Amino acid sequence: MAAACGGAVGRPLCQLLSCLSRTAVSYTWRRHFSATSLCRTTLQTQRVTESAGSPWTLMAAVCLQRLPVISADCHPVEQRFKQLTRQMEREKSLFSDHELRLLEDAERMNRKRAGSYDSDEEDDNRGQDIVLAQDLEDSWEQKLKKFQPAPRVKAVVDEDLTSVERCLADSLVLLAEQQVGSEKLWLLPQAEWQEGDTLRQTAERALASLPAAGFSATFLSNAPCGVYKYKLPKAARTDSLVGTKVFFFKAVLSSMSPSTASNAPLMWLKKSELQRFVKPAYTMKVERFILDP
């Protein structure tokens, strides 16, 4: 823990700059990240002289999230309320310019058909337009019919746990299968902390060292958002090694290169699906900082 503190105290803070946006209908989940000059001042790590080494190995893990791409479907109560408020607003509203024009044109048509119509008696000269408001509306309707929005939910893609484009309405977390001790476990990608690194750099290294690297992520802060402490079983404990402490850092996915191998041991899971693959003690700590949705 002393090492982590040393790293945190010695360096000046990075300036956090990120720009994010959403496209409502288009299927590209790529977010427009115009990250304006994520400049980082030179880090000066002051070595805090440790008299005794800490018995814990420190690791930093990254909680990479893909944020929802489309808005979630409304609850039936929400839908009814939405319809009601829309109707109330419509009834209370005044006519817009276009609607006024429609009414005037209709009125003029009626007067023309009346027979005793003298075009010189028209008050405004604007009435000599060739294009009526109704024609404009018809052309707009035609344009709308030509537009086909992409389907919101694709059942096939949803089932595939390794695809980034599943469940567009929810936020997904990246899980990687990593070798811990003697067994392979599904956990958030982690890497061991080394001297001279800050914890955040370690987390970035963890992300970059994944077999299917190609993620570009924006870390949300320099401070970790969660901790998981793991004590080794009594048989494996020594004087200098009691267990591991894992610090979690939150990051948001900005883009992914399409050259990712599909057989890489990676999964994108929703919060509710986490407990199927991850150990319960670990899930308990991790669920605390993953927000749903």
Next chain:
Amino acid sequence: MNFVFRKLQASFTQQAFVFSQTLPVCRAAPSVQCPAWGAAFVNERQHHSMPTHEIGRWKHLMKKRVQKKKKDRFQMKPIVAATDSAYGTLNVQVSGYDMTLVEHYTQYIHNLCNQLGINVGLCYALPTKTMEVMLMQEKGTKMYVDAVLKTHERVVQLISLDTTLCPVLMDVVLKNQPEGVKLSVKEFTEADFKDRFKERPEMRELMSQINY
């Protein structure tokens, strides 16, 4: 009854006599009445003939306020520098085409910051930018106006945001971002402050003439 009155009178006159004897003694003692320069004791009220005089007085209990000169120019508040555990002055800019969404999202961010105890400095709006989308006419060379898009922008300024609170705030704010709204978090600089003002071309010319 008369004898009762007489007795009372007698007793009264006796009392008066006692009083008149002791009156000089009383006078020498510090008087109960306040000195001339005003009520030193707050609970003292003058005018025993008007018992409720100055009963509602409260201005004397408040601190003295210095009157602000109305000719003060709109100054920029000093930019807070970043420390090891907190960011300095941050600008959270929300922009989009739909004004209701942008405004409601800004209000949401502001209320969230208040609830989380984050110090919000300013909350202002930048001027609206209008963009006209011109389409080429089919079978013609003239361009006609297809749509008019207005970009609205609102800014919430956060002062000394704690590093530990930052990921929490950012996560919540990002997950609740509505469609069609852009979010950007930047450091606040002088240039951002100057953006809020209109250009004054004549002033610029005169200044350049002076400096020349």
